[in-house]
Amino acid sequence: MDLPEKNKENVSQLISDYLSYLEIERGLSKNTIFAYQSDLIFFFDFIQIQKQDFLIDDIGRKDFSNYIKFLAKHELNPSSITRKIASIKGFFKYLCSNREIKSNPATSIVSPKLPKRLPKVLTTNEINNILNEGLDSFELALTELLYSAGIRVSELVNLEIKNIDFKQKIIKVFGKGSKERIVPINSKCIKVLSEYLKKREIISLKYNSKPYLFLNSKGEKITRQAVYKIIRKQGEKINKKISPHTIRHSFATHLLENGADLRVVQELLGHSSIVTTQLYTHISKKTLRDVYFSINN
Numbered sequence: 001m002d003l004p005e006k007n008k009e010n011v012s013q014l015i016s017d018y019l020s021y022l023e024i025e026r027g028l029s030k031n032t033i034f035a036y037q038s039d040l041i042f043f044f045d046f047i048q049i050q051k052q053d054f055l056i057d058d059i060g061r062k063d064f065s066n067y068i069k070f071l072a073k074h075e076l077n078p079s080s081i082t083r084k085i086a087s088i089k090g091f092f093k094y095l096c097s098n099r100e101i102k103s104n105p106a107t108s109i110v111s112p113k114l115p116k117r118l119p120k121v122l123t124t125n126e127i128n129n130i131l132n133e134g135l136d137s138f139e140l141a142l143t144e145l146l147y148s149a150g151i152r153v154s155e156l157v158n159l160e161i162k163n164i165d166f167k168q169k170i171i172k173v174f175g176k177g178s179k180e181r182i183v184p185i186n187s188k189c190i191k192v193l194s195e196y197l198k199k200r201e202i203i204s205l206k207y208n209s210k211p212y213l214f215l216n217s218k219g220e221k222i223t224r225q226a227v228y229k230i231i232r233k234q235g236e237k238i239n240k241k242i243s244p245h246t247i248r249h250s251f252a253t254h255l256l257e258n259g260a261d262l263r264v265v266q267e268l269l270g271h272s273s274i275v276t277t278q279l280y281t282h283i284s285k286k287t288l289r290d291v292y293f294s295i296n297n
Helices: 005-024 030-051 061-073 078-097 124-131 137-149 153-157 187-207 224-238 244-257 262-269 274-295
Strands: 170-174 180-184
Touching: 005 030, 005 078, 030 061, 030 078, 061 078, 124 137, 124 224, 124 244, 137 153, 137 170, 137 187, 137 224, 137 244, 153 224, 153 244, 180 262, 224 244, 244 262, 262 274
Parallel strands: none
Antiparallel strands: 170 180
């Protein structure tokens, strides 16, 4: 960061303190913290070019407005601009809370409106094509559980065997903020999980593994990256680029298309707000329109 020495040290220290706060108190991932760091350095480099020798307290509404114009002029997409703005807002809120600045000038920032983008959704035929061809017991159990329960990939990798009630056909999931919820699973999912557990037992005994449901070949908890790789591979069967999120979106959409209540879907997905769940009603309507016009054209 090319700032004058008296500011360079101060700003760098404030950023460092803020990143430590994000890591220790907020528990954010290293990738997220790195993104915040990059965004803040980029912002202060811009301010330095505009104002030369400045103090943190000198930064105001006009500086933020000029910065957003600069980002838009250089053809950054709205989602990138929104993320950079969020980084700045979080930083200045932290400074104000810790009395490093008298007031928070970033409260005046207005983020650009993002166009609503509907997530990618698979048809039931595409899901069946994925599940019914060329999967070993591990891949089948993992993919079937993602689709049957609609759980997040972070919830999947942290699921333990004790969280599954085979008799009641339910799983206990710990979502965002460690919020617990109960999700039902169907008989087919129970069957493929039971088959996979035979294979898992061999691996577990060999490596004295921890109680996580899904283990890799070395007896370690499977990583998020490994799950993404497995699902991406399944997408190749239907010539589509997909992720675990695609499976989750498909789960929710198929439920609504088959008459499930929106509040029930909200509970199953673990959404804190029904506004998030309502997105899937738009997907369902779009799917119905696509089917209608494909038949009537």
